[in-house]
Amino acid sequence: QSVLTQPPSASGTPGQRVTISCSGSSSNIGSNYVYWYQQLPGTAPKLLIYRNNQRPSGVPDRFSGSKSGTSASLAISGLRSEDEADYYCAAWDDSLYVFGTGTKVTVL
Amino acid sequence: QVQLQESGPGLVKPSQTLSLTCTVSGGSISSGSYYWSWIRQPAGKGLEWIGRICTSGSTIYNPSLKSRVTISVDTSKNQFSLKLSSVTAADTAVYYCASGDWNDLWGHGTLVTVSS
Numbered sequence: 001q002s003v004l005t006q007p008p009s010a011s012g013t014p015g016q017r018v019t020i021s022c023s024g025s026s027s028n029i030g031s032n033y034v035y036w037y038q039q040l041p042g043t044a045p046k047l048l049i050y051r052n053n054q055r056p057s058g059v060p061d062r063f064s065g066s067k068s069g070t071s072a073s074l075a076i077s078g079l080r081s082e083d084e085a086d087y088y089c090a091a092w093d094d095s096l097y098v099f100g101t102g103t104k105v106t107v108l
Numbered sequence: 109q110v111q112l113q114e115s116g117p118g119l120v121k122p123s124q125t126l127s128l129t130c131t132v133s134g135g136s137i138s139s140g141s142y143y144w145s146w147i148r149q150p151a152g153k154g155l156e157w158i159g160r161i162c163t164s165g166s167t168i169y170n171p172s173l174k175s176r177v178t179i180s181v182d183t184s185k186n187q188f189s190l191k192l193s194s195v196t197a198a199d200t201a202v203y204y205c206a207s208g209d210w211n212d213l214w215g216h217g218t219l220v221t222v223s224s
Contacts, residue, residue: 035210035211037155037211043216044204044214044215044217045155045204045211045214046214047208047210047211050209050210050212051210056212088154088155090155090211096157096170096171097145097157097170097211098157099154099155099156100154101154102154102155
């Protein structure tokens with residue numbers, strides 16, 4: 001049972017902005033950085049956001065992360081068909097690295 | 109460019125030990141202070157962190173698996189390994205190795221099925 005809760009699904013049409021929430025607690029998001037991973041169908045996860053809002057080299061600036069208190073969000077602006085994937089948030093909780101429940105993004 | 113590749117048996121019998129290796133290519137596993145992790149994903153489900161090892165040899169494990177898990181590094185082979193003992197069907201999953209402070213590089217994953 002994950003301690004980071006995400007909505008099971010989110011969707012949008014091409015060009016729209018989609019936001020995914022990640023709800024945690026004071027022991028994880030509230031006191032540690034948040035990370036986001038993108039998992040395209042049939043592939044390994046890929047780091048999308050680190051340290052709440054930093055993008056690794058090569059990640060488009062359409063992806064942005066934010067954190068407030070014990071919650072975090074991932075926003076995808078200018079939604080594209082290739083963004084259709086599962087998205088997971090993650091954070092340290094004491095000495096345990098916990099992943100969120102995952103959100104499937106569908107491009108309509 | 110550093111790459112990771114998991115390898116090991118795809119089928120393990122219940123109660124036996126699952127053993128996987130992650131080979132690091134394009135860079136040295138012992139260069140600098142770095143983290144090497146194992147993560148798994150049952151079919152159709154989410155990600156579960158198993159544990160990680162630092163190049164210094166220190167390890168931390170998921171408390172729910174700690175009694176059964178060992179992660180080690182073999183710098184001579186540029187590899188790190190996972191051993192999970194007393195496996196059951198619940199351990200059937202795709203196992204990924206990953207590296208970096210933020211799991212910023214992942215292997216392709218390898219499916220391990222626990223079945224007699």
